[in-house]
Amino acid sequence: MSLVALTAAFGAGLLTVFSPCVPLILPVVFGAAADRGRLGSPALAAGLATSFTAAGLFLATSRFSLGLEATLFHRVAGVETASAGREDQEA
Numbered sequence: 154m155s156l157v158a159l160t161a162a163f164g165a166g167l168l169t170v171f172s173p174c175v176p177l178i179l180p181v182v183f184g185a186a187a188d189r190g191r192l193g194s195p196a197l198a199a200g201l202a203t204s205f206t207a208a209g210l211f212l213a214t215s216r217f218s219l220g221l222e223a224t225l226f227h228r229v230a231g232v233e234t235a236s237a238g239r240e241d242q243e244a
Contacts, residue, residue: 162210167202 186193216226 159206162206163202165206165209167198169201169205 183194183197186197189196212226216223
């Protein structure tokens, strides 16, 4: 895998911090991380970006090695998103 692809994947993982459900808890999480020291918040952000990047690369690699089409993943993700929305409306 090229350095450009790894950098792009890391950047995409870093952008997940801005998911709609995350900003609500960021002050609490970063406040707790800041209590750990000066590098607590940057370490937390780097850890989140790294873990999401690793998960994304694992899923992409698995998909390619198994020969699965991307449309299958798109459909599964769409069904999961729609069902999660329905569950929220019922609650």
